[in-house]
Amino acid sequence: MTDTSxxxxxxxxxxxxxxxxxxxxTPARVTxxxxxxxxxxxxxxxxxxxxxxxxxxxxxxxxxxHDGTVVTRLLERRGAILRKxxxxxxxxxxxxxxxxxxxxxxxxxxxxxxxRLERYLALAAQGDALPLIVLTxxxxxDDPRDYEAQAARLSPLVTVVTLDAREEADRLEPWxxxxxxxxxxxxxxxxxxxxxxxxxxxxxxxxxxxxxxxRGRHTTTSRALRPTLSGGWLIDTPGMREIQLADVGEAIDxxxxxxEELATLCRFRDCAHVGEPGCxxxxxxxxxxxxxxRLERWRxxxxxxxHNSETVAQSRARFRALxxxxxxxxxxxxxKRSGRAYDKDD
Ligand SMILES: Nc1nc2c(ncn2[C@@H]2O[C@H](COP(=O)(O)OP(=O)(O)OP(=O)(O)O)[C@@H](O)[C@H]2O)c(=O)[nH]1
Ligand SMILES: [Zn+2]
Numbered sequence: 001m002t003d004t005s006x007x008x009x010x011x012x013x014x015x016x017x018x019x020x021x022x023x024x025x026t027p028a029r030v031t032x033x034x035x036x037x038x039x040x041x042x043x044x045x046x047x048x049x050x051x052x053x054x055x056x057x058x059x060x061x062x063x064x065x066h067d068g069t070v071v072t073r074l075l076e077r078r079g080a081i082l083r084k085x086x087x088x089x090x091x092x093x094x095x096x097x098x099x100x101x102x103x104x105x106x107x108x109x110x111x112x113x114x115x116r117l118e119r120y121l122a123l124a125a126q127g128d129a130l131p132l133i134v135l136t137x138x139x140x141x142d143d144p145r146d147y148e149a150q151a152a153r154l155s156p157l158v159t160v161v162t163l164d165a166r167e168e169a170d171r172l173e174p175w176x177x178x179x180x181x182x183x184x185x186x187x188x189x190x191x192x193x194x195x196x197x198x199x200x201x202x203x204x205x206x207x208x209x210x211x212x213x214x215r216g217r218h219t220t221t222s223r224a225l226r227p228t229l230s231g232g233w234l235i236d237t238p239g240m241r242e243i244q245l246a247d248v249g250e251a252i253d254x255x256x257x258x259x260e261e262l263a264t265l266c267r268f269r270d271c272a273h274v275g276e277p278g279c280x281x282x283x284x285x286x287x288x289x290x291x292x293x294r295l296e297r298w299r300x301x302x303x304x305x306x307h308n309s310e311t312v313a314q315s316r317a318r319f320r321a322l323x324x325x326x327x328x329x330x331x332x333x334x335x336k337r338s339g340r341a342y343d344k345d346d
Pocket of ligand 2: 263266267271272273274276278279280281282
């Protein structure tokens with residue numbers, strides 16, 4: 001991998017524009033995140049980097065600048081796949097950054113769930129990734145075309161591929177060649193590892209591989225950016241049965257465009273579509289043009305998003321304040337050491 005070019009790694013104008021003549025660092029892409037360091041890959045080969053920033057602020061797929069040992073700057077993402085972290089507290093968890101296509105993997109059986117697919121579509125839209133629904137285990141189903149039709153109806157933005165993951169993973173190659181990045185999400189057992197092994201040529205049967213280093217044992221997160229045999233990149237994510245959305249307000253609108261459009265025709269601007277006079281949404285349901293289940297799921301997502309967004313905004317503000325305090329303290333300490341005047345904008 002020593003002769004990988006930046007564009008092979010997925011570099012684009014979006015990142016090039018951010019590098020200024022003042023930047024001394026070299027670009028590299030994050031391939032893995034550990035407790036105390038990052039794995040990255042640059043044109044010169046693999047790197048192990050330290051950072052003074054919190055590691056939770058980095059995601060697999062991120063672009064950064066480094067000096068060979070330390071991260072000098074994290075570049076602004078083109079998009080990020082994130083969810084609400086598990087637990088009662090509302091916190092965002094970065095799943096992957098700079099993903100071109102989000103492959104939503106589900107199987108042609110009991111795992112297939114329209115509500116969950118809509119959630120994943122919102123996740124893709126929020127992360128500026130193209131949504132691709134991959135229906136596995138077509139060989140085990142009597143009617144894979146029925147599943148395919150249901151998935152295709154969800155959004156005109158979505159592409160659906162139905163396959164036997166053990167035999168036909170190569171059909172996903174168009175989304176992970178020429179430096180393009182494909183991320184796989186979906187429940188446990190739907191065939192993500194099977195697809196990943198075939199696309200990367202790396203057999204990865206074990207989850208959460210243990211790693212020894214001089215200072216003792218620690219677990220590697222199984223999330224990693226891996227090269228595909230077709231010249232692109234693949235990010236696998238641990239099985240997620242439940243995904244909680246965080247801050248996807250606008251994305252929900254793109255997943256339920258017909259509801260948003262109908263709502264503009266309601267008599268009242270703040271219509272809740274529960275029986276107000278002149279409600280175009282209820283009229284569409286009465287006319288059989290809108291599935292009441294879809295309205296219910298839209299409502300549920302909006303509710304969940306509103307709740308999570310409020311609390312995420314609060315915790316973001318808290319994080320920003322703390323970070324500023326921390327950086328201010330560091331800059332003051334450095335200025336003191338070097339005898340320079342302290343510049344608070346540093
Ligand atoms: N018949 C058939 N079996 C499949 C297909 N895809 C996956 N399997 C099988 O289903 C089982 C689970 O597949 P995995 O690839 O491990 O699923 P996974 O999504 O990676 O699951 P986690 O690692 O738990 O997240 C394995 O025994 C696969 O061989 C398929 O399209 N057809
Ligand atoms: Zn209405």
